[in-house]
Amino acid sequence: MAHALYADQALVGDTMVSDVTLTVDDGWITSITPGRAPNSETAGGIVLPGMPDVHSHAFQRAMAGLAERAGPEGDSFWSWREVMYRFLQRLGPEDVEAVATQLYVELLLHGYTTVGEFHYLHTDPAGGLYADPAELAHRIVAAARASGIGLTLLPVLYQTSQFGGAAPTQGQRRFVLSLDQFSNLYQRLQAGYGEDANIRLGVAPHSLRAVPPDALAAVIKLTDGPIHIHAAEQVKEVADSVAWSGLRPVDWLLQHHALDQRWCLIHATHLTDDETRHLAKSGATAGLCPTTEANLGDGFFPFLEFLGHGGGFGIGTDSNVSVSPVEELRWLEYLRRLQRQSRNLTETSVGASTGAALVRAALQGGATALGRPIGALAPGKRADLIVLDAEHPILTSRSGNLALDSWVFSGNQTTVRHVMVGGRWVVRDGRHPDQDTIAARYRQTIARLMA
Numbered sequence: 001m002a003h004a005l006y007a008d009q010a011l012v013g014d015t016m017v018s019d020v021t022l023t024v025d026d027g028w029i030t031s032i033t034p035g036r037a038p039n040s041e042t043a044g045g046i047v048l049p050g051m052p053d054v055h056s057h058a059f060q061r062a063m064a065g066l067a068e069r070a071g072p073e074g075d076s077f078w079s080w081r082e083v084m085y086r087f088l089q090r091l092g093p094e095d096v097e098a099v100a101t102q103l104y105v106e107l108l109l110h111g112y113t114t115v116g117e118f119h120y121l122h123t124d125p126a127g128g129l130y131a132d133p134a135e136l137a138h139r140i141v142a143a144a145r146a147s148g149i150g151l152t153l154l155p156v157l158y159q160t161s162q163f164g165g166a167a168p169t170q171g172q173r174r175f176v177l178s179l180d181q182f183s184n185l186y187q188r189l190q191a192g193y194g195e196d197a198n199i200r201l202g203v204a205p206h207s208l209r210a211v212p213p214d215a216l217a218a219v220i221k222l223t224d225g226p227i228h229i230h231a232a233e234q235v236k237e238v239a240d241s242v243a244w245s246g247l248r249p250v251d252w253l254l255q256h257h258a259l260d261q262r263w264c265l266i267h268a269t270h271l272t273d274d275e276t277r278h279l280a281k282s283g284a285t286a287g288l289c290p291t292t293e294a295n296l297g298d299g300f301f302p303f304l305e306f307l308g309h310g311g312g313f314g315i316g317t318d319s320n321v322s323v324s325p326v327e328e329l330r331w332l333e334y335l336r337r338l339q340r341q342s343r344n345l346t347e348t349s350v351g352a353s354t355g356a357a358l359v360r361a362a363l364q365g366g367a368t369a370l371g372r373p374i375g376a377l378a379p380g381k382r383a384d385l386i387v388l389d390a391e392h393p394i395l396t397s398r399s400g401n402l403a404l405d406s407w408v409f410s411g412n413q414t415t416v417r418h419v420m421v422g423g424r425w426v427v428r429d430g431r432h433p434d435q436d437t438i439a440a441r442y443r444q445t446i447a448r449l450m451a
């Protein structure tokens with residue numbers, strides 16, 4: 001049954017407009033009309049499309065804060081990864097579901113409405129298949145459904161520990177599947193969830209380091225959905241790629257595959273000018289994860305140059321050290337301010353609003369990367385939206401682009417009041433109806449894992 005939602009402010013297309021009614025039917029936005037329709041519900045704040053989170057490894061939420069002690073030889077991504085591998089020796093299916101459900105509720109409370117789960121945990125701690133080989137992927141779907149968040153599920157193919165086909169290490173054994181096993185996993189997920197309008201299926205060849213060229217070519221043929229791959233996150237990875245093929249990772253991908261809108265390159269941190277230009281022009285999205293990239297000391301993605309060439313990007317929470325879209329967006333701009341000792345760099349036409357530019361670009365790029373009809377309030381899109389509390393001290397007396405700037409650049413209190421996914425309210429007045437029981441289960445899980 002159709003449902004009318006009246007907004008005194010809403011981001012429609014590229015513009016903040018006043019006084020509109022959205023009609024929602026069966027999870028979809030069917031019309032947007034001026035004025036207040038009869039019998040409409042009042043949104044009670046500023047209505048925005050929900051933010052897509054293009055890149056998450058849900059289980060890593062439980063590790064946040066566990067790798068922040070100085071080690072003997074200088075810490076790096078690679079030392080962080082060792083902590084992660086030790087953590088994985090203990091994580092069972094129930095734990096995966098408990099951690100992911102807690103994470104997804106937190107994402108919703110902060111304004112994300114779809115998560116791209118780059119799901120690479122497939123086997124049991126000894127590396128054996130579960131009775132149902134899709135066991136852990138089912139747990140991710142169960143977490144998404146229990147929280148109510150939309151999902152682009154990206155099962156990961158991971159086969160080697162290094163360019164050139166080196167065998168996986170002990171720490172990687174839970175990620176590894178043969179191509180046949182992966183194909184079977186994908187078919188099971190397609191059969192189970194292919195008809196669910198809140199779920200999209202794609203594939204994630206982990207990286208060029210972990211997937212040999214033949215396997216990469218084969219795995220992308222399995223899907224008509226999004227293709228996500230980690231690329232050029234680390235200087236060492238770039239050097240190893242050059243030693244292997246003579247090409248840097250993004251250059252290799254550009255030369256061997258027809259990158260287009262279905263592709264999302266996660267991080268793409270270390271790029272030459274040519275790679276930046278060609279990647280931007282390809283239509284592939286950059287999946288940027290600023291808080292994780294900062295946490296891991298990855299480096300600087302050439303953000304302004306990429307935007308200058310027309311590149312599209314989405315934001316991802318990746319290791320889930322932050323669950324706030326405004327924190328990711330703010331970092332994108334702040335890193336460049338620090339580098340250039342200048343301000344308002346993302347969008348430089350005079351009078352342009354930086355926060356508004358960041359929000360719009362991340363909505364559009366995020367929707368493209370996740371292959372779902374989201375990221376905009378428009379007929380034919382999913383009714384995935386958030387309502388910001390216009391009476392919150394951060395937003396009071398703000399409207400239009402100023403409201404978006406204030407949302408992005410005013411600290412860490414969440415101003416998200418209500419959240420709708422697929423036409424259903426999943427957060428009301430800043431609360432998820434099941435958040436207490438979900439958090440209690442999460443606490444028990446963490447207590448056991450930390451014991």
Ligand SMILES: [Zn+2]
Nearest residue numbers: 057118230318
């Ligand atoms: Zn990642």
